[in-house]
Amino acid sequence: MANLTVSLPERQRTITGSGDLTLVEGLSLDIRPGERLALVGESGSGKSLTARSILQLDPALKLEGSITWKGCELLGASRRVLQKVRGAEISMIFQDPMTALNPVLTIGEQVAEPLLVRGVPRRKAYARAVEMLDRLGVPKAKERMRAYPGQFSGGMRQRVVMAAALVAQPQLLIADEPTTALDVRVQEQVLDLLEEQSRELNLAVLFITHDLAIVAGLAQRVAVMFRGRLVEEKPVDELFDHPDHPYTQGLIGSIPRIDLDPDTRLTTVEDYLVLQGGAHHE
Structure with missing residues (x-):
């Protein structure tokens, strides 16, 4: 998939706001x-x-971008x-x-x-x-x-x-x-x-x-x-050894470990985002 964006059309929204509600934005994976x-x-x-x-x-959702499978475009198929x-x-x-x-x-x-x-x-x-x-x-x-x-x-x-x-x-x-x-x-x-x-x-x-x-x-x-x-x-292996994004670091850091003192407070993902200035990091 390339630059996949998934959004909820404005007519389907049940919460306050106007325009389409973007749920997944610009995602590319192979x-x-x-x-x-x-x-x-x-x-x-x-x-x-x-x-x-x-x-x-989910036919109610709006899909943009490209999803190819064995050379065939699935979006709009x-x-x-x-x-x-x-x-x-x-x-x-x-x-x-x-x-x-x-x-x-x-x-x-x-x-x-x-x-x-x-x-x-x-x-x-x-x-x-x-x-x-x-x-x-x-x-x-x-x-x-x-x-x-x-x-x-x-x-x-x-x-x-x-x-x-x-x-x-x-x-x-x-x-x-x-x-x-x-x-x-x-x-x-x-x-x-x-x-x-x-x-x-x-x-x-x-x-x-x-x-x-x-x-x-x-x-x-x-x-x-x-x-x-x-x-x-x-x-x-590289992700666990060298995570770059504060969110990834938070996910890894918040995994419980058997060697930790039971009285030690576990770190959370939010701790990493705030401490490393990643709350709005993209």
Whole structure:
């Protein structure tokens, strides 16, 4: 994407003000095959809006700039083109595994759906769904195709969500806060699965999170968003060793450390922005 701007049209605004409300401004990013790129920032920084804009999932928003995929411009593309890309070439994992699945449809129906809507015969689609569930570590995958989401733990539901996202063999996976509401152990398992699938399938992963601490072992490159703008982008090791922007420094500095005195007050992002004169730094 190049110079992407996402705004809420004036007619959609519910708060005081006139003109379009800019939510993401002038953002440029690229991701290569097999690369794992983390998009990091606090809630409200524009991460999820940016991700959803790639697939144009929010028709009420105004998009400007360019989003190219394999040489094709997606902004302004026809519905037919977008339907071809969504799920098959670019897939997305949404935030909460507890709500991402339909509680009244079986696991099998939901994992096989991306194939069924593209005309894959039911028998073949279900066989590929079983294969993907098995690949992601769901025990007795064939039997559990007939189960419902409520019969799965949070970690298993996230594996199901991942299976549905990967079953059509996309080239880009957008993972929007995929470890939200999961305990630390399950978070680790989900991150390991993402890295494993990225390596084995040469899958590009855009990993969106507010937690900079969890990207060190997954991402190869990190992009940091602040107030709707991209403020820093570096290889992951370089970012942790030499963060340039005060906001990035604040994110890293506010990560809890096991070697700190329990009575020591943790620094906040705002501390760095104020102390380093970065409150209005762009």
